[in-house]
Amino acid sequence: MASKYIALPKGVSEKTFTAALAEFRRVVGQDSVLVTAEQLAPYIKTMMPVPDADHTPSAALLAQSVEQVQKIVAICNKYKVPIWTISTGRNFGYGSAAPAERGQVVLDLKRMNRILEVDPELCFALVEPGVTYKQLYDYIQEHRYPLWLSCPAPSAIAGPTGNTLDRGVGYTPYGEHFLFACGMEVVLANGDVLRTGMGSLPKSNTWQVFKWGYGPYLDGIFTQSNYGIVTKFGFWLMPAPPAFKPFVIQYEQEDDIVEIVETIRPLRISGVIPNAVVIAHALYEAPTKARRSDYVTGPGAITDEAVRRIMQDHKLGAWNVYAALYGTQEQIDVNWKIVTEAFGKSGKAKILSEQEAAADPAFQYRAALMRGDMTLKEFALYNWRGGGGSMWFAPVSQARGSETLKQMAMTKRILAKYGLDYSGEFIVGMRDMHHIVDVLYDRTDPAMTKAAYQCFDELLTEFSAEGYGTYRVNTAFMDKVAHTYGPVQRRVHKTLKNALDPNGILAPGKSGIR
Amino acid sequence: MEIDRRSLLKGLLASGALLALRGPSWTFAEPASRRAGLCLLLSGDRDADRAFAAGVRGACVELGTSEPHIVELSGGLLANADQVIESLDRLRGRRWVAAMDDGSAAVFQELARTAGGRLLSVGSHVSVGDETSPVRHTWLTASAAQGIGGLLATQLAGAQMSFAITERFLGPPQSMNEVTSWRAPGFFSYRSVEPSVMHLHCSGLSSSAACRLLGVAGAEDWAPIPPHRCTRDTAGGQGDQWVEALGRAVAASALGVARVEESCVSRAFVHRTGQAPRMQPDTRVVSFIVDL
Numbered sequence: 001m002a003s004k005y006i007a008l009p010k011g012v013s014e015k016t017f018t019a020a021l022a023e024f025r026r027v028v029g030q031d032s033v034l035v036t037a038e039q040l041a042p043y044i045k046t047m048m049p050v051p052d053a054d055h056t057p058s059a060a061l062l063a064q065s066v067e068q069v070q071k072i073v074a075i076c077n078k079y080k081v082p083i084w085t086i087s088t089g090r091n092f093g094y095g096s097a098a099p100a101e102r103g104q105v106v107l108d109l110k111r112m113n114r115i116l117e118v119d120p121e122l123c124f125a126l127v128e129p130g131v132t133y134k135q136l137y138d139y140i141q142e143h144r145y146p147l148w149l150s151c152p153a154p155s156a157i158a159g160p161t162g163n164t165l166d167r168g169v170g171y172t173p174y175g176e177h178f179l180f181a182c183g184m185e186v187v188l189a190n191g192d193v194l195r196t197g198m199g200s201l202p203k204s205n206t207w208q209v210f211k212w213g214y215g216p217y218l219d220g221i222f223t224q225s226n227y228g229i230v231t232k233f234g235f236w237l238m239p240a241p242p243a244f245k246p247f248v249i250q251y252e253q254e255d256d257i258v259e260i261v262e263t264i265r266p267l268r269i270s271g272v273i274p275n276a277v278v279i280a281h282a283l284y285e286a287p288t289k290a291r292r293s294d295y296v297t298g299p300g301a302i303t304d305e306a307v308r309r310i311m312q313d314h315k316l317g318a319w320n321v322y323a324a325l326y327g328t329q330e331q332i333d334v335n336w337k338i339v340t341e342a343f344g345k346s347g348k349a350k351i352l353s354e355q356e357a358a359a360d361p362a363f364q365y366r367a368a369l370m371r372g373d374m375t376l377k378e379f380a381l382y383n384w385r386g387g388g389g390s391m392w393f394a395p396v397s398q399a400r401g402s403e404t405l406k407q408m409a410m411t412k413r414i415l416a417k418y419g420l421d422y423s424g425e426f427i428v429g430m431r432d433m434h435h436i437v438d439v440l441y442d443r444t445d446p447a448m449t450k451a452a453y454q455c456f457d458e459l460l461t462e463f464s465a466e467g468y469g470t471y472r473v474n475t476a477f478m479d480k481v482a483h484t485y486g487p488v489q490r491r492v493h494k495t496l497k498n499a500l501d502p503n504g505i506l507a508p509g510k511s512g513i514r
Numbered sequence: 515m516e517i518d519r520r521s522l523l524k525g526l527l528a529s530g531a532l533l534a535l536r537g538p539s540w541t542f543a544e545p546a547s548r549r550a551g552l553c554l555l556l557s558g559d560r561d562a563d564r565a566f567a568a569g570v571r572g573a574c575v576e577l578g579t580s581e582p583h584i585v586e587l588s589g590g591l592l593a594n595a596d597q598v599i600e601s602l603d604r605l606r607g608r609r610w611v612a613a614m615d616d617g618s619a620a621v622f623q624e625l626a627r628t629a630g631g632r633l634l635s636v637g638s639h640v641s642v643g644d645e646t647s648p649v650r651h652t653w654l655t656a657s658a659a660q661g662i663g664g665l666l667a668t669q670l671a672g673a674q675m676s677f678a679i680t681e682r683f684l685g686p687p688q689s690m691n692e693v694t695s696w697r698a699p700g701f702f703s704y705r706s707v708e709p710s711v712m713h714l715h716c717s718g719l720s721s722s723a724a725c726r727l728l729g730v731a732g733a734e735d736w737a738p739i740p741p742h743r744c745t746r747d748t749a750g751g752q753g754d755q756w757v758e759a760l761g762r763a764v765a766a767s768a769l770g771v772a773r774v775e776e777s778c779v780s781r782a783f784v785h786r787t788g789q790a791p792r793m794q795p796d797t798r799v800v801s802f803i804v805d806l
Contacts, residue, residue, distance in 0.1 A: 002686040002687060002689065003686060004686065005522045005686075006684050006685060006686065023697075036632070036656075036685075037656035037657050037683075037684040037685035038632035038633060038634055038656040038657075038805065039632055040684070041632075041633035041634075041636070041654065041656050042626055042627035042631060042632075042633045042682055043627065044684070045620075045623050045624075045636075047620075052654060052682070055681075056684070088628075089624070089627070090624055092620060096624075097624075097627070110628055123703065139671055152620075156595055157595070157621060157628075158623065239665045246795055287617075291796075293642075293796035297642065297796065323717065353698060376592045376593075376595050376621055377592055377593075378589075379592050379617035379618070379620055380592060380617050381617065382615075382616040382617040382619075382620050383615050383616050383617045383798075386618055386640060386798035387616065387638060387640055388619070388620070388800070442640065442642075443638065443652070444638050444639075444650040444651070444652045445640075445642075445650065446727075446728055446729025447729060449729070450729065476752070490783050
């Protein structure tokens with residue numbers, strides 16, 4: 001007999017689920033327990049090449065307070081109902097808001113959206129998980145605080161809690177977001193409320209200014225994990241610099257990437273360039289200016305010849321290096337001289353200042369991200385091929401030029417084998433480099449969807465075989481990536497899971513942990 | 515020549531003159547007092563978005579409902595997210611029909627969820643600009659009661675267009691005393707129960723060829739659905755452009771036009787014309803029906 005629910009949690013009967021829902025309603029109210037198809041359909045959007053049915057939730061709960069979250073986990077333990085927590089749920093290309101496994105109940109914290117504190121002198125914020133970057137941006141503007149945010153590309157609609165907990169990044173000097181996290185409040189599976197770091201100390205006012213507290217540092221185990229539900233999140237904000245100078249440097253040849261990275265690394269490590277430098281391939285930038293179908297139709301990856309035409313038509317380099325200088329004008333002048341001399345040595349670089357690149361739409365949104373402004377322009381990537389398929393492939397390497405050519409060759413070869421384009425960028429961090437590739441495909445095309453799955457699987461297999469770990473991945477491939485990090489780490493993760501969540505009610509499957 | 519004909523048809527449609535030439539009209543599923551009144555169309559400013567809007571307006575004219583309030587986003591949603599957020603907040607208690615590009619759609623669905631929207635359907639619609647691929651439509655629809663595929667298939671088949679439509683219903687299939695199915699002239703209908711109940715309606719190609727096209731496994735498991743169990747969605751008008759026809763079908767669904775409900779979890783409509791394929795420009799549209 002068909003269930004009256006669109007899905008059920010694994011191993012939970014309809015009768016048991018109905019009883020659990022009744023208790024959820026007593027806690028959060030009738031209107032905050034969503035079970036109809038129309039209510040749940042917005043939570044199902046995925047961009048992965050697997051059936052949406054694999055990630056269909058059984059219900060969604062809209063909690064408004066820590067106390068409600070505590071009561072919800074008690075009910076989940078009683079009925080063995082698993083929950084998948086989201087804050088703003090914008091994990092585009094990494095799984096969106098949909099749960100890792102069919103039937104999990106989405107715990108949506110969007111209504112817990114209070115900005116609890118912004119300190120303009122010590123430059124920190126304490127927020128609830130539903131707070132978006134746009135909300136915080138408006139708050140800072142309204143209060144005229146001289147503070148900047150660091151946002152990921154979906155800036156306005158994403159939030160600092162969810163992005164940082166998934167170890168997302170931004171584009172300002174504070175772009176390694178977890179590095180600037182300071183203090184969490186976490187509801188554990190047994191209902192206890194843990195405040196990490198200095199937050200555990202009664203009367204302490206140092207929760208958001210000193211990260212470590214006393215004893216083992218715990219914040220890390222609540223990122224990319226399922227060991228607790230973060231209900232408050234502290235982080236540091238960047239003081240607005242007196243001056244800001246974004247720039248772009250273009251290179252004409254793909255193999256110039258070696259020189260680019262070798263030039264950038266010392267500038268990053270020494271702090272001359274303080275933000276993560278983006279080295280975007282022409283095809284990563286093209287969607288802000290053109291559509292794929294303007295240049296090619298039919299099956300197969302885009303040709304190098306077509307890429308050259310795109311570069312010429314839209315004034316793009318094969319590689320487009322985006323970075324910025326921050327500080328006083330005097331500091332910027334000194335550092336600009338260092339930067340231009342370093343990049344100017346070989347004669348290959350075309351250096352464009354903010355004034356020279358001001359009309360370029362790709363530069364405009366990159367510059368906005370580097371000053372923590374709100375922009376959604378990077379979503380133009382999804383118009384490149386169209387059809388709604390996207391998976392971010394994100395292997396990590398050392399920041400060395402030799403790594404780039406090797407990774408790019410591997411990626412292009414595997415993508416081309418499956419008829420997919422290389423839309424990639426390298427982001428040079430402190431000493432590491434993230435190679436970010438948006439595997440774009442058309443979900444309305446069954447053959448391409450199947451190819452995209454196989455392609456992504458092969459990318460993960462081949463890169464891990466070469467020692468390149470993936471730092472973040474969509475929910476369909478979390479188990480595979482967890483496996484690449486070896487059995488000992490998985491056992492430790494599982495040991496922690498069993499200790500903190502013995503009934504396995506919190507987001508089973510997140511990062512491959514059950 | 516083709517462009518002139520399209521322009522003429524659009525002009526006729528706008529004037530309502532074409533309505534007199536059309537076949538049987540759509541009918542409503544609900545009495546007037548219980549019908550949803552379409553009140554808002556959110557659209558980008560691409561040619562495809564405007565064609566969709568023309569279809570929506572055409573459906574409104576044919577059904578005798580007032581034209582929707584139209585919010586056109588100049589430059590698309592990615593440049594106007596604040597306007598959409600504000601509209602979602604201000605224009606509550608209404609049914610929204612929307613059409614936009616993929617990038618905007620990714621954001622819009624998130625904004626609609628944040629605003630507490632109930633999503634009745636979301637569809638992805640693609641013509642890929644070559645002569646070998648049919649126009650593809652894939653829908654996620656809350657329930658069979660909101661199914662749009664049959665409405666669109668009837669129009670496109672009438673206009674001699676090749677297409678592949680898949681539609682998945684999120685809600686549980688309704689229980690019926692006997693299997694009911696959609697039909698249209700030249701279509702054969704099949705039912706498969708594994709791994710979940712699916713109906714397949716195909717014309718101009720075999721069920722196994724249709725399955726290959728759709729990427730559906732297990733073509734040998736399809737059982738024909740007897741014609742006497744089949745019912746036809748009334749056609750409404752026949753759009754000359756598929757995007758305009760899409761707009762008509764989506765609007766008709768949003769307005770509560772009666773349609774054939776099938777006792778299945780998903781269904782597909784595949785049509786291949788015997789004529790030489792018509793080159794379709796590369797066009798991509800994402801459609802929504804959302805209650806806020």
